[in-house]
Amino acid sequence: MRLELDGEMVERARKLAKEVTDEVQKFIDLRSTDSVERTVSRLFGIDGVNSEGAPLPNVVVDDVKIGGGLKRGIAYWIANGCVAKNLDPQGLAEAVGRKEFSLVKIPPQNEGLVDQKMDELAAKAIEKIEDVRNKRDKMLEELGDPKKPYIYVIVATGNIYEDVVQARAAVREGADIIAVIRSTAQSLLDFIPYGPTTEGYGGTYATQANFKIMREALDDIAPKVGRYVRLTNYASGLCMPEISAIAALEGLDMLLNDSMYGILFRNINMMRTFVDQYTSRLICAFSHITINTGEDNYIKTSDPIERAHTVTTSQLINEQFAIKAGMDPKYMGIGHAFEIDPDVENGFLYEVSHALLTRTLFPYATPKYMPPTRYMTGNIFKGYAQNTLYNLVSIMTDQSIHLLGMLTEAIHTPLVQDRYLAISNAKYVFNNAANFGSEIELKKDGFIQREAQKVLENAVSLLEHVKEVGLMAAIEEGTFGDISRRMDEGKGSDGVFVKGEDYSNPLIEEMERLLGVRR
Amino acid sequence: MRLELDGEMVERARKLAKEVTDEVQKFIDLRSTDSVERTVSRLFGIDGVNSEGAPLPNVVVDDVKIGGGLKRGIAYWIANGCVAKNLDPQGLAEAVGRKEFSLVKIPPQNEGLVDQKMDELAAKAIEKIEDVRNKRDKMLEELGDPKKPYIYVIVATGNIYEDVVQARAAVREGADIIAVIRSTAQSLLDFIPYGPTTEGYGGTYATQANFKIMREALDDIAPKVGRYVRLTNYASGLCMPEISAIAALEGLDMLLNDSMYGILFRNINMMRTFVDQYTSRLICAFSHITINTGEDNYIKTSDPIERAHTVTTSQLINEQFAIKAGMDPKYMGIGHAFEIDPDVENGFLYEVSHALLTRTLFPYATPKYMPPTRYMTGNIFKGYAQNTLYNLVSIMTDQSIHLLGMLTEAIHTPLVQDRYLAISNAKYVFNNAANFGSEIELKKDGFIQREAQKVLENAVSLLEHVKEVGLMAAIEEGTFGDISRRMDEGKGSDGVFVKGEDYSNPLIEEMERLLGVRR
Amino acid sequence: MINNLDLEHLRPYGDQLNDGVIQLSFTLPVPAGAKAREAAKRLIESMNFSDVQIVHSEDIGEDFTFFVVYAKTTRDVNYKEIKTLEVEVPKMGMEEINEKVFKYLKRQIVIVGATIGSDAHTVGLDSILNMKGYHGDSGLERYRAFKVYNLGSQVPPIELVKKAREYNADVILVSQVVTQRDIHIKQLTELADILDAEKLRDRVLLVVGGPRITHELAVELGYDAGFGSGTMPSEVASYIVEKMVKIS
């Protein structure tokens, strides 16, 4: 089954998306954020909390910020402190945490020594990340990469230990990817909670300890089921790059990470999000972490047929931002979703068309396909039928990452049996219709072809407009998800700052160099 | 979506099937059965039971049989009795039921008068049937024929009044056809039970009163829902033609009626079945009753992939027998089914291929597609997913009569909610994928095309063999459903007899004449 | 309704009147097998079920067993004596509502709406408030009679109360969609407590909505009304007017 797309139109779309993001990247390059600086602290080895429970990466960055030194970059202050106090970054941070001193109050040390320290800390961080990455790449190769579409399920009990139990059961049943959903509104926290947690709402807190616990559980069961099992979490919200950092350290395989989701759906400041996503994606690109973009969200609040082109537009923008962060396409989990009202006549044809469009536009990516959610109801049987067709569209159109729909979507986060039923439905359909997509052709100039072409054309028109007014203004206009956000609005705006002349961040620079995107 | 079949192969298959059935028809034409004679009695107006509860049609036929006169045909004896006693057939039968006299003991009356009586009774019977038929044709036209595939559900409570309640609910939900399933083993009764019944097992007794009750209920609700609602029952088993007769009288729209089902699955004698099916089909053809053939049964006991060609073979045989009975193709509900093990890789492709084969081979018929049953389990959710794909194949391949699968198929006859869930699943899929079949093409020489061609070829080979050995010997060999039956074996063989030289049956002859199949 | 129905002893209808058939499914954290099946059977039997049929039991990994069960309840319910707590208001048209408000109150009704606490689901609240409305039924913003302030999502209760005071609100509409671990109960209670503490509770009509909200629950939490799944804006409008006019 092949979609015939106008090749020129595709090129034009990509070019426009590039131009749109080029403009934004200029803003990004001039700035950093509190979270980017905390990311550096974390990768330099700072972890733990102070006696009041504040995470030490926050403590040191806040210390420098209050002291007015953040424009120079936290890397400098940590290196300077380490040299002065002859401590490692963790020791230094603990001392700051105990309020023994402030980093900005430490007299500037020999510049050569400080530079050397920064480079040394950066190199160590890089090495750590590489170690984890290489270990995972090796495991993936040894255990074997499961067949696509990967079966992706969520666990969301709020308690990491219950999550582990349920994740293990899901893996036994056939899950290839486990996503631990975060607790409601964690994205609005300007810090990452610490330690193993057992009390979340609608999900489990993303903490480094929780990552480790789940990673170990999955690594324990993977050899037993004879396939590599991927772990997913969320690099969204006010701690976007930091989460990427701890994910890199704990060997996660995927992160939900979108260049605009936080702006639109969490009312996070635009500049903050754009700057954060860049660092966040550098880390992902470097760590071989697949990102999952969030276009499914747009058609949760706007019409999935009429606004289909906003999904395409956002996908192209996400792709360009990922390219700017040096990401190999195979780590781009370009998002889309099966969200059309089940009562729409020929809704199935629209879904096939849209899903094929994503697949065809991004041939080297690993698209992430999301299930029906907004038109799921308390009728769990009906929901199970909707998920059956969703599974069919996925296997027909050759999707890569397949997030399973739950029959209880409208009711609660998944019960252990809901997940089982979802997995067995997907396995049934994937096997039963394995080669269906390659055994049929689309009618020439038929509905499916025309619909895809139309969506693409609309995306191009929209991109033209966005290019004209600029991405930020377009967001103000309510282009995506029918939501409007103003440039100066939103949470976390006070955490964005323009880098000083003397700003240094050798860690990020080294990653840029290694990824070939040194700017 | 078009299946490319080798046109010559199709013709060859039809020709072979014709030749095979021509041979059988020679046997049929020479014979009658107790049930055929009871059918004549019924259509002459005999109904009711005697004081011991024996149905009067049985009473009169048994009376003549014991008296050694059946070779002449019951029509003669009834007419002779009516003339002699100046009674109508019902009065006559009641008298015989009271053992007042035996029909064979009544002296032969003036031949001209008797002939005239026979013709008169036949003409009245024809008129009655025509009246019912015309009334139904008119209602169908006025109320409107629902869109195909027709949504066909069963009721099977055992109690006709409960059946009515559930049938009405089903019609409200969208059912186009209500089939009242018969009580277990009614097909082995050599009489039709009498009156309204409330105690059946796995189904409700087929009685004329029950037919009337349900017909009235459906005719009452049809205008309320604004569409014609069809009623179905079973003309199978030892009373095959009699059931057709009462169905014709009560205005049923469809009957399960297969030329070989009884032989194979009920161990009814071959000759009995072949002879009975002929009269039975004449009545259906004349009454515009759609028959539903039973090929789905073959793949309940034999492998649906390996033995797919036995389905095709039987379909072609059923078609030829129907043609011999003067049936318009649009009343041929050629049976087939979605019965492949859901664990088979690409089972969905086989199903599409087989379903298309039936659709393509019988372009003027109204194929009846049957749901998954044998691989349904107590996992009702899994079953609901299987039914979703079944519904999709049906709408994709443009089936006409669509018997709904029940999620509780492996557990019990349908609960009111099971039927509702089935209907809403079908409506969802039929609407959501309405034009899917016409928007795709099959890959040229792809799996689906090749599989269909292969099944057709195998059917031709089989028909060649059947032609060589004869249909009856082929059945002995276990050709269909992996079941072997011997010619002389089986229930009801003592009810078959060779017509005498003086046999007369003006009713059947008149129908043959009107249908253009006078032999 | 069907014949012979004994409304004082209403029972589920499966295949026959009063057969009491119910379908169940659940998971026990023990390995599949005869012992698990027996445990499932006993559990269900201990819950006023008879004729318990374990129609499916399956190992779903890590020593969990999933069951599908059909059984018959031994209980019935007196349908005749049921008085529902549902908000019952005469449904009025938009113009009727507008006129009524201006006739009796002689001013617009001020409405403040928000999804509170950690809840970010706005679609439900927006369906009630936005012009566009829900399934063709216009939202409250479209009514001349209402002045609507939609504060959006994740509004802390204290903030909502501040705004209500600022706008001199007659009605507070809150939405709660996430219910896991009863977070909605906590957040709704917090709002009610603040209103009480600030002596505002008696001066506003306090209404909550969401897919898992029932009127019964709302009343229990000290709210005036609760609206569940599938609520139409016009129902809410009618309710508000009915109440406001009564109060005035």
Place this chain on the structure above:
Amino acid sequence: MINNLDLEHLRPYGDQLNDGVIQLSFTLPVPAGAKAREAAKRLIESMNFSDVQIVHSEDIGEDFTFFVVYAKTTRDVNYKEIKTLEVEVPKMGMEEINEKVFKYLKRQIVIVGATIGSDAHTVGLDSILNMKGYHGDSGLERYRAFKVYNLGSQVPPIELVKKAREYNADVILVSQVVTQRDIHIKQLTELADILDAEKLRDRVLLVVGGPRITHELAVELGYDAGFGSGTMPSEVASYIVEKMVKIS
């Protein structure tokens, strides 16, 4: 098994250990609406459920309302004390069985099988008896140790007993698939009664199978064993041999 499991108070596991969550669905023969929902809720609450959530209620025509419910059981079950009635036999290989029979009995075991009464479902019985067997496990005909007479379907109990006597059967295997209105109970009881009356009961091993048959039910009806859904021929073979050798 998972940690912290209290096997003496075993409860369903939905999202959390011991949360007791159960899914239900059923139909009430009353019109959809608040009153029907309340009736459904009360019914379920009267059955040792708490936290009853009516997550779906829908008019399904003719004043029937279909419900989907999630609720928590207030009960638990003592898993430790469960002794199952299941037939438990050591599974033996075909050769082992053959050898054992010839060693201890020194002759073939004669088996007569049928589906009785009005039941025409032969696939299940054939799966146990026919050479081909079930899911790759050979049927009893394939064992040298058995002489099998498969009488097919719809055999009247009296006929079956006649044949059993005629063939000097050691074992009678009956299959019952249709269970509507307990027809299987009637037919199985009839067979047992005839065997009793004919003083044959003690001389044969009497076994019943079918998808809705449990060992418990079989024993209750006076049978030696019952086999349910998914039975493998080798299980039946092992059971027969174990018993026959013990008897001899």
